[in-house]
Amino acid sequence: MIEFKALSLNLNNKIILENCNTVFKEGDKIVITGDSGSGKTTILNLIMGLAEADEGSIFFRGSKLSSENISEIRKSIAYIGQEPALGGTTVAEALDLPFKFKSNRGAEPDEKNITGILNFLLLDKDIREKNINSISGGEKQRIAIARALLLGKRIFLADEITSALDNTVIKQLYSLFSTEEYSLISVSHDPAWISFCSRRLNLKDGALTEVKP
Amino acid sequence: MSETLDISIIHLAYLYILIFLPLLLLLREGTNLIKDALFSLLRMTIQLGLVGFYLTWLFKLNNLWLNLLWVVVMLGVAAGTTVKRANLSARKFIPTIFLGLLIGVGGTTAFFILAVVRPDSWFDARYLIPLCGMIMGNSLRANVISLERFYSGIRNEEKLYKTYLMLGADRNEAVKPFLQQALKSSLNPTIATMATIGLVSLPGMMTGQMLGGSVPLTAIKYQIAIMLAIFIGESLAVILNLKFSIRSAFTPFDILKDDIFRNV
Numbered sequence: 488m489i490e491f492k493a494l495s496l497n498l499n500n501k502i503i504l505e506n507c508n509t510v511f512k513e514g515d516k517i518v519i520t521g522d523s524g525s526g527k528t529t530i531l532n533l534i535m536g537l538a539e540a541d542e543g544s545i546f547f548r549g550s551k552l553s554s555e556n557i558s559e560i561r562k563s564i565a566y567i568g569q570e571p572a573l574g575g576t577t578v579a580e581a582l583d584l585p586f587k588f589k590s591n592r593g594a595e596p597d598e599k600n601i602t603g604i605l606n607f608l609l610l611d612k613d614i615r616e617k618n619i620n621s622i623s624g625g626e627k628q629r630i631a632i633a634r635a636l637l638l639g640k641r642i643f644l645a646d647e648i649t650s651a652l653d654n655t656v657i658k659q660l661y662s663l664f665s666t667e668e669y670s671l672i673s674v675s676h677d678p679a680w681i682s683f684c685s686r687r688l689n690l691k692d693g694a695l696t697e698v699k700p
Numbered sequence: 701m702s703e704t705l706d707i708s709i710i711h712l713a714y715l716y717i718l719i720f721l722p723l724l725l726l727l728r729e730g731t732n733l734i735k736d737a738l739f740s741l742l743r744m745t746i747q748l749g750l751v752g753f754y755l756t757w758l759f760k761l762n763n764l765w766l767n768l769l770w771v772v773v774m775l776g777v778a779a780g781t782t783v784k785r786a787n788l789s790a791r792k793f794i795p796t797i798f799l800g801l802l803i804g805v806g807g808t809t810a811f812f813i814l815a816v817v818r819p820d821s822w823f824d825a826r827y828l829i830p831l832c833g834m835i836m837g838n839s840l841r842a843n844v845i846s847l848e849r850f851y852s853g854i855r856n857e858e859k860l861y862k863t864y865l866m867l868g869a870d871r872n873e874a875v876k877p878f879l880q881q882a883l884k885s886s887l888n889p890t891i892a893t894m895a896t897i898g899l900v901s902l903p904g905m906m907t908g909q910m911l912g913g914s915v916p917l918t919a920i921k922y923q924i925a926i927m928l929a930i931f932i933g934e935s936l937a938v939i940l941n942l943k944f945s946i947r948s949a950f951t952p953f954d955i956l957k958d959d960i961f962r963n964v
Contacts, residue, residue: 536953537862554952562868572860574877585867638867 488513488642488670489534494543495693496529503529504540505693516664516671518681520698521690527674530690531644534672535564562590565635566644569651570624573631578622579615582634596637604633607663609656625651632660645673649680755829764823771809771832775801778840782941786847787962796944797843804937805836812929834905834926835933838890842934843941846886850942851949853878854956861956871946871954879942886938890931897927 489511496503503526511517511534519527532538533545536557545552547560573581586595602612608629614622622630628648635643643664649657661683664671675681687698719741726733758766779798783790809832813819819827854861854875864874897903905926909919949960 535862535866537865537955539951539953539955557953558865558868558870561866564866566863566866568859572857572863574860574863585869588864588867588869588873590868590870634867 488515488548489672490546491533491695492544492546494533494540494545496526496533496538496540498526498529501526502693504533504695507543507693507695509688509695511670511672514667514670516673516683516685517688518673518675518684518686519688519690519695520675520681525690527690528646530695531566531646531672531674534644535561535566558590562638563640564642564644565632565638565640566646567628567631567635567648568646569628569648571627571631573619573627573634576618577615578617578619578630581619581630582615582637585634585638591638594639601633601637604636607659608633609659623651625653625656628652629656641668642670643672645671645675647675647677648673649675649677755825758829759825762821762823762825767823767825767828770825770829771806774832774836775806778805778836778843782840782843782847784962785844786851788847788851788945789960789962792948792960793847793945796948797847797941800937800941800944801836801839801843804935804940805832805839805933808929808933808936809835812925816925816929831926831929835930838930839934839937842886842890842938846882846938846942847945849885850875850878850882851956851960853881855961858956865954871950874954875946882942883938887931887935890934894927894931897923903927 491504491507491509494504494507519530521527529538533540536552547556547563550556552560574584575581582601583595585591605612605614610626610629610633614626614630619627619630628651632643648660652660657679663669665683671684673680673684675684681687688695689698723734723737726737758770775798778801779794780790782797782801783793809828810822812831812835813822813827817827817831822828857878861874861878865871903923906916906919906923909922910916914922949957951957
């Protein structure tokens, strides 16, 4: 699905990746571990085209990441950070936001779909009336996940998402991501999350190495 | 109508004496404005004095190429001041901002002179220089605000901008909220001025014309015309400068380049 070929990146005189060759397969549940500041989030940014490598290439389903295909690639990927920026004033506006963009027009979800996803993520449907500044970090994460599901995204990049979520919600995420149709590339320090993932890659001094369970 | 009464240097100096009254009061209040005020007063006197001499010479010669050169110099200084105050890289933005001002301000001034004022010679310094200056002065302020708000807005809310990209927005859609905010902030002052002009204060151009001997109705027609021209010129320049600058401010992957700012 995603392949790093001879990828190197230095940021602020620090080696993040050095001649890295890695393949992320469709349906993989991957967790990237490593010390704070080692560049784990940067790897997620590289996949989304939000950071650029100094050398090497990234391939997405066989096509090299380029200015021509980056929009299409971004459309397939959901990024969920610790404190997501939602946009809009209310939760309803935030959920509706992507459907204002040309590329998503005509794909607006129906009410049943929205309430079904909100229920699955243990969110009350009345949350849609709330101001986004009045909801918690964990709720913001769940709204961001709900929005990605409404958009039909199947590849999730998750950056330390368990820190603000309680166990019942995390269990729901395990059940979601354990299905074959979803691919997961995550960054985490959480032992439970790490043990849930089927592959673990450790980032240290620019090398991304497979850790056998 | 009578000519404007000239002010003698001695009589002008009376105001320099009177200015000591507020300065003394400020001093008594313990503010540290005195030094700044005196420095600004000196600069204003020297700058306007020099411009006075230069414009006298320019008006006397009234040469097409000299007048146009003066306009080009004004555009260049305005472009330089805009990038500096908007905290943007001079190398990257001066050419595009110069072009935006040339079309927005230069084009509006040309239309104003050719279609509205219609003097015997279109490049007459008496019309070209002050009209271009007034439209340019307002456009400068609006352009500084719009460019500064737009680029610092994206930089300060980088996470939100990137979220838009990840949700399927193309670059134009992702910058739209920042563009709308920049346009509002930069054009609101002129829109507010248009709504209150004449009620709160008599505008400078109209006052100047009446002091110069024009009948109030002529002065008002000029004032309406210049307000329209200012709004047209500054709106065009602001929109063009934002659109032109966007072309060189982002990477091919639609990420804002770091080196577009003066102080990275």
